Amino acid sequence: MMAAMRRLPVVVVLGATGTGKSKLAIELGQKFNGEIISADSMQIYEGLNIITNKVTSAEQLQCQHHLISYVNPFTNTSNTVVNFRDKALPIIERVLAEGRLPIIVGGTNYYIESLLWKFLIDLQVHDEGPDAKKLRMSDSCPVTHNRAASVADESFEEEVTLEDRGEATLLRGNLAQELCRTAASDRAADREGKFKDTDSSELHRQLTVVDPVTARKIHPHNRRKIIRALEVYSQHGVPLSDILKSQHASAGGMEAISGPARYEKTCIFWIQCDQTVLDDRLDARVDTMMQHGLLQELHDFHREYRQKMQGDCDYTLGIFQSIGFKEFHNYLLLPESERDTVKGRQLRDEGLELLKLATRQYAKRQIKWIRNRFLKRPGALPVYGVDSTDVSRWAENVLQPACDILSAILQDENPGVPPLEAGGTVTEHVYNICDVCAGRVFTTLQEWDAHTNSRKHKRALSRQRKQLRKAAMLHSDEASK
Template identity: 45%
Template sequence: MAAAAALCLGRAPRPPRPLVVILGATGTGKSALALQLGLRLGGEIVSADSMQVYKGLDIITNKVSPQEQRLCRHHMISFVDPLVSNYTVVDFRDKAVPLISYIFARDKIPIVVGGTNYYIESLLWKVLINTKVLDRKVELEQLDSAELHRRLSRVDPEMAAKLHPHDKRKVARSLQVFEETGIPHSEILHQQQQEEGGGPLGGPLKYPHSCILWLHADQAALDARLDRRVDDMVAAGLLEELRDFHRRYNQEKVAENRWVSSHILSAPPSGALHCCTGDGCDPLPLLLQAGLPAWNLPVHWIQGIPRVPRQ
């Protein structure tokens, strides 16, 4: 309609608005770039982060601040209860795709940003297969890894060869696809790729006018930036956030007898928790443990420990 009106007035129709996608490793500046583009282009930001969909833990998942959200509208952040264990990429896609259409309908530019690539892939390409029995995948994941992989090997050897036997989530997903459709998962993916506009990454692009920005950073600069980020997280109240999360959610899981015993951590043998920062080791695993209030241990920060070289 707008294009026809423009032609009647003698103006060239405006090109369709693009879908902007920003991805890259943690710490490369995705959120900052998305905010700048959103402000300059009049866009709205759609988060594609599998951890930021959950309520709480704003610091450790590095969510954008309330001030930043007021500068530019953000979507798909903090709307899933952390006790929900069956939120999937299909759920994400089914909520995000109509949202993107809504943003386009208001003549704005959707800016998808996040570090969960398979969430982004679900928006860009026709790659997902809808399944009907919501609890079947959970049931399959209860099987032994070797048995689960053997079952997949019998019905879809190509997909089984691609998946690690211990990747129960993906193995169970492929087995569920076969159980519900009678067609091997790998064959369905090949069919999608062979559709017009399809390719190695999946079926046709959902949004033909896409601008994809993949951010990179020098490794030394990235290491320094992430070290500073951890320090900033601690200063912003990371330990308090983790303790509060444990009180509100983990204790509720215990009360409902849904606590997974493998997730229960025992206290360290020493009387204090030693963390290192600066050029030293990554303190996040220890910080997570420190969130368990039963420990109530003092935290000592050790500066200047040489970083272990990456293998």
Template identity: 40%
Template sequence: MSQRLPLVVILGATGSGKTKLSIELARRFKGEIIGADSMQVYKGLDVITAKATKEEQALAPHHLIDILQPHEMFTVVEYRNSALKIVDNLISRNKLPIVVGGTNYYIESLLWKILIEEPGDRVKALPAVVNNDHELPNEELHKKLKLLDPNMAKRLHPNNRRKILRSLEVLRQKGKPHSKILEEQQRSQGASSSGGALRYSDAIIFSLQCDKDVLDERLNRRVDKMMEQGLVQELLNFHKMYNESRIADEGFPDYTKGVFQSIGFKEFHPYLMLSEEEKKSEKGCLELEKCLEELKMVTRRYARRQNKWTRNRFLGRRDRQVPPMYGLDVTDLDKWDQNVAQPATQIIQSFISQTDCEYQPLPMQTTTTSTANAEEDTYFCDICERVFVGSFQWSDHLKSNRHKKMIERKNKLSKRENSTK
């Protein structure tokens, strides 16, 4: 008789211990680990992307890590289709699937029937849409979407190139506007505005939680450890092998595609562009220190974004079904077994055996951005010349000091111009 196995998802900020917990659970329950990190799917840059080491990967089977060359493109649809096959195969073999990662849209594409093409959908070409979109600048792309699918264009910031391209691709493949498909599927599935019904009813989410100051210090030490592991040499080798000729051909450093957008690589661009003599000079040493500090800052900032996403997209939702999420406190690593490993093990075991568990899911929270921006219009600020998506962003901007200072500055300029007339 087969067991009733859950789909386990481990969320948490970078540096919170997701890899450690995933390996422990995989060994305990004979499970396998599925990566959900948009940078770790690429070969190379092992240190800067914080991949599980070869020794760690040997402790449990890993999937969707090191599967692409740095120059290859990989969409969320391709990730989802690949991951779903692995998850379903593991469940059919009574193997516990453990999804680990911090790429938001990868995680959501697995948990919910996100309202984009499903595997096996028949593609219907739309001859009127010419596929030269990738060659267009952001402004022209948004204008094109506004012309072809105005309802979707209103939801997307003009600089959100990835989503604009995706909507144009849907239009080209399906023969109907992306916004129309969303509306139809929402009506048929009873789905929310930002995603469909749960794909797996037997999903469990573990959220690794850490005191902010402790996590900041841990991330700083993590970067220092990366340096000890050969971070700089890894970046130099990768730059020489993949990035140097790319910059020469394109004439500018494009860090918006593939593995080149990894946190840590673009931050070192000023140092990587120095000559060999400059790297060894005092100027090179100072530049390297600046790059390291920049890496620490963006890593801390990224961790905050990940935590905010978890709160808003899971604990703050009221418009869609959300799997139970259990908080695990990773602040004190000396209490890892007590606060993390043992509770996670007991929660999974209780689920499998269908017995009561002493640990309860986290309660839902009230957040100001829980459903914001899902279907709202864009707003243009004439004063600041900026675009905002959703009423919450727009309202926050109008109250911001930056907006008020711009008003003061323009008023002063206007008075000065009037006095000279």
């Protein structure tokens, strides 16, 4: 079969944590002469094998793995998706050049996106002209571990009058000078730079001046996205919305969530699982992790970190973003002599339940991300579903269907099953403020419709109408006197 292959695809295995992604990737790698590229933002760090659920040494021997445990968590606490992408792409190219199958697998879906689509923005300033602000659209920008970091969908045009445009241009120019003069000199040490002393509402007002299109799509409380957009503008003097329009043009003019596809041929599998079954499976997995020494692993790392770094743990950076640290925070701070006390056991049990809850919630977010960013993407790459709900039927429901689909794609044939349909609707960005509910802000039509149809809003609207009628009656009585 291998001799008859024409063009090798890039294979991707998606799915929520606990669905069996690594198992399928290894099996496909063994059967189709592949190598595995791990796309997990936590498994890149050395150590902490239990909490990050890394494949075992024995599993790594079954199939060549890449990009696991290559970052020192003590010396690099701000690894970016660009760092990952720049390491992964040469590996994929080498694997393809050697006639082997690259298999991308992992739970960090925006890492996978960075490999499949060209969508990242370069925040480097290039001295290529008198203004020294050239923009390179090759897709390389420093983006932190944060969903807000990836470029979002553009779905509507700016609507302002000519007078508004003129005033906005003047304000934009003045603010651009201010932003550029005061840009952070050391973003690694101070992630918010010059924005740290400005509240989110003021930053949102500034963004409304320089980039009203983007501002209308970001909630005033979403500080990370606001700062991200202001950084783009302060670095380039170009609104993020204009950059995204250029990306859409490079993707053939369609309004894509991101830029064009990187590879001509891909095969994407989504391992699905009944949510109730998955929840139980995840709870059981957490119990197994505890039996294998999870708490001792967290204690050892926590102690070593405090000794080497001489500081408190920042749960927004590096390995500490991994589920487990924050949930067991209070327990980890206990002296060793207090761990087996009533208080210690209570904090341990609370941490265990929080860890189970966080893991289940994380799985739901992963599923939502796959639906929104892989299936609903205009011009999306085909995604094929397999079902791991019944693990006793793994070969029948997961492995064999995946092998059949991949075999057909390797032969440049259409698989015997259709890809998954997107389902649902693409997010439509419409900025609304609810004056009835204390000025709550909504940035999508779906959120606005859900809010206006909610019982809470309807009750508030009913109270407001009663107050208005009462005020009108009082006014009428006063006028008749």
